[in-house]
Amino acid sequence: MAYQHIRVPESGDKVTVDAQGKLQVPEHPILLFIEGDGIGADIMRASLRIWDAAVEKAYGGQRKVAWMEVYAGEKAASIYNGDYMPEETFDALREFLIGIKGPLTTPVGGGFRSLNVTLRKVLDLYACIRPVRWYEGVPSPLRHPEEVDVVIFRENTEDVYAGIEFEAGTPENQKIARFLREEMGAEFFEDAGLGVKPVSEFGSKRLIRKAIHYAIERGRKSVTLVHKGNIMKFTEGAFRKWGYELAAEEFPEQTISWDEVAEKHGGKVPEGKLLIQDTIADIMFQKMLLRPSEHDVIATMNLNGDYLSDALAAEVGGVGIAPGANIGDAVALFEATHGTAPKYTNLDRVNPGSLLFSGVMMFEHLGWWEVAQIITRAYEKTIDDKVVTYDFARQMEGAREVKTSEFATAVIENMTV
């Protein structure tokens, strides 16, 4: 495909998906990056240096990433005559499949939807994946942060986030209210704003299927379905039901439900089986504070997943280092989970950890495990040396505060094979 402002590197090849849906990764894959607004330039520059250094360290030049810049946000607007989300960015992601992005400003006013939401919607990136684990030395409010090691799969397209809302007092609201009262026998206050919470079998199952696949591939122990099915029976309760149904129908050999473990195996999960369990959302927050080691992969709906992701990130270092990805059937977009932190723009001050570890997720997704390990070890050594950016420095005693770029240099110097 011909692009207007995007330059396709000549030295690289496309990542593709085969007939079985398996990713085929060449030695010189073309990977996309969106720099992002605000602190995006600082953290992307630092992370690119670290990713390239780790790939070089791991494969001595045999493998190399051919980076391709694509545009969104303010940088896009300056290149594409005010267009914050150029069509060719979507085309490039559809063609090259794998990308990583810095944070994007949501322009205020003018009827803009969040650019992040737009990207997810247009590319149908239905699974938001957030691994939450502790890295040695990172400040944490928990006594045993090392027990936190979960991966949250949050459904990205449905639930109360679907945007089906009717403002109180509007004719649309009155129409829906009349229908609900007169034809469905619903009762609610006169001046209620109304929203719809769609949760479908299709949407739930494709998310839970991804979570189970991931858990099996990575040798994880359990998948927990997190829901409020005790209250919202036909949405959240149905999500739970569909989850167990899917596991039994599509993964009968690999998975076992909690009921079956209790009834047939005396409460002990048989060796080699992936446990499918469920828990009510509110109690999940308590469990993740008091007994985090009981959970592993988590699959949940949009709103629960939103709250849970940030709450759990706070247990192990906060949004400054929490990585994430939004993934569809083929396209995968890895991203820093924090915003653009505009007051720090171009100060070379902030923590590149969130974007850096989103990159680590990306290399794991590609099967370049050595790169992921080299970066993780070097990062831990750097934190252990108490060489940190301002956000960690203010929580650690005896730390040496460094700039974003200096932190990147320290991580690169600490790399070992």
Ligand code: NAP
């Ligand atoms: P924010 O940009 O995440 O920043 C909030 C605070 O979090 C910062 O002031 C800073 O705390 C801390 N922080 C964020 N990133 C950090 C990093 N890399 N290292 C260290 N500390 C970091 O949230 P916001 O101020 O609410 O949002 C600003 C803009 O970002 C908005 O336009 C919003 O729409 C956008 N946004 C984009 C995304 C995305 O692209 N995925 C996500 C969220 C928000 P201290 O002040 O304590 O130092």
